[in-house]
Amino acid sequence: MVIVVGSLLAFIASSLKPTIDENKRLEKQQNILYAMGVNENDESSATFVSTDKAPELFKQYVTKQLVIQGEKISEDDQAYLIDVKKQQSNAKAGIERKLPLLIGQKDGKTFYIAPIRGKGLWDAVWAFVSMDENMVVQGAYFDHQGETAGLGANIKERFFMDDFIGENLLNTSGNFVGINISKSNADPLKKDKNDNEVDAIAGATITGDGVAAMIKSELRLYMPYFKTLKQ
Secondary structure (H helix, E strand, C coil): CHHHHHHHHHHHHHHHHHHHHHHHHHHHHHHHHHHHCCCCCCCCCCCCCCCCCHHHHHHHHEEEEEEEECCEEEECCCHHHCCHHHHHHHHHCCCCCCEEEEEEEECCEEEEEEEEEEECCCCEEEEEEEECCCCEEEEEEEEECCCCCCCHHHHHCHHHHHHHCCCECECCCCCECCCEEECCCCCCCCCCCCCCEEECCCCCHHHHHHHHHHHHHHHHHHHHHHHHCCC
16 A cells, blocks of 8 residues: 555656646746746735736846856856755855856846745745845845744835845945845834844844845845946
């Protein structure tokens, strides 16, 4: 019985793999487009473009895909499919990590979108963050594996994600500092975009700290590339 059930499960998993892979591909395209501001948001909710529109819009707006590996930078039209979790594991094992970076064009502006991954309170958190050439955030999409509903899970709500738009990842001296998630943020109207912080989510301190740590550790890795844009 165990052998029969195991064989059936293996067959089902194998049969479903193409569908699962395709869904993951479409979801990544939707995430990247969302971070660029290509979405179907209304006044309050965060809404992706539909899956049937995503491939064509992705092709339209994402003009180049790069893989950064140390000092080597190469183009790869499948860079957005790079498994960030696996690359983090490679780095811990002493294998040079591959950093995917998507470059997009929208309304005459250039966007640089980086997929990043970190740890929340209970499990993984991840994001797609779009920046301009000065590492000023132009948009972001956050998601999570298992944060608490109504608390840490709110990182994927618009009221949190929209706060990052216009925030600087560099300080006024041009050094990378990231963005803190602060309960004592002294800018409730969100006018100061050079303070390197946004409002925390009530009751979600550890999740917020995880998001801030993810932004700081992951996006810092892209700093050398952005320096080349100034040369």
